[in-house]
Amino acid sequence: MSERLSVHPINPQARLVEKAAGILRAGGLALLPTDAGYSLVWTLNGKEAEERVQRLRELDSRHPFTLLCRQLSEAGRLARLDDPAFRLMRSLTPGPCTFILPASADLPKRIKNSGRSKRRDIGIRLPDHVVARTLLEAMGEPLLSTSLVLPDDPHPTSHEAEGVAERWLRWADVMLDAEDCEPGPTSIVDCTGDQPVVVRQGFHPVAL
Template identity: 85%
Template sequence: MADRLHVHPVNPQSRLIDKAAAVLKAGGLALAPTDAGYALVWGLESKAAEERVQRLRELDSKHPFTLLCRQLSEAGRLARLDDPAFRLMRSLTPGPCTFILPASADLPKRIKNSGRSKRRDIGIRLPDHVVTRALLEAMGEPLLSTSLLLPDETDPASHEAEVVAERWLRWADVMLDAEDCEPGPTSVVDCTGDAPEVVRQGFHPVAL
């Protein structure tokens, strides 16, 4: 039975954040609130948790997952940021925006090679939700994440905590329940070309 931890959405209790982090460090799968709906999150080295997500969402091994980072310097170790991309990310983060960026040579080996032919780009987010940011701090490293979207669904309906718990808690090991959060999806900005391009406008649209 998964733990549903009721955390304060503004001042999350450190003992509950640490409890969720311990689950993730042990290879578990968590439901966490973000600034664009709840998301499934797991540790960088947790291949078993990632395989659970792939089975649940019926995704193949080449499906890209998004990396959640605490700050730009952390993102800069995982991706190659040229000056335009750095300035853009600085202006839009933290916030509900995913950036597609060229992968760095320092990308963790499992992420680079796990079922993918040498990933050349990655998706990175710096979420603006105090609970998830606290979880990232407790982990001391980025987390992998994916939206709450089952096969054949187009609307994840993932911002209401009670709905998320009812539909998803059975498949996770822990949920950080911080009440309802902002809806998604995120906006997506592709920074791998000659100039940044918005390839999806999210619940909070962005202008470049």
């Protein structure tokens, strides 16, 4: 049975965050509030959880998922950050922005080899939400994530906790319910070329 854990949005209870972390470590799938709506999250080794997401959202194995990281140093182990990308990320994080970056040699093998060819880039976020950051600290590692978009619902509302629980909790193992959060989507900045390029402006637009 799925669990809905009500946590304080500013001072989340450590025991509830740790309970969610334990479910994730056991291979579970969690609903997590972020600074751009709720997201589904799972561990880097959570292959079965990822397959559940793929079936639910009708995604193939080539679909890229985003990595949620605690800090820039962690992102720098998973992606190659040149000086312009580092400075840009430092100025815009934490915040509701996804950065597409060249993958590093240290990207976990399961992630690097997903799909029909090896991953050459990766999406990374450093969320600015206390509950999300607290869970990442409890895990001590990045989490894979995806937005709450079903095939029959192209314009979802993913920031209202009650609606998220009603529509999504049946498919997740746990929800950290921190009430409503900021709407999404994130802005997306592609840092794989000579110059960073905004490829999507989110709910909070960015200027380079």
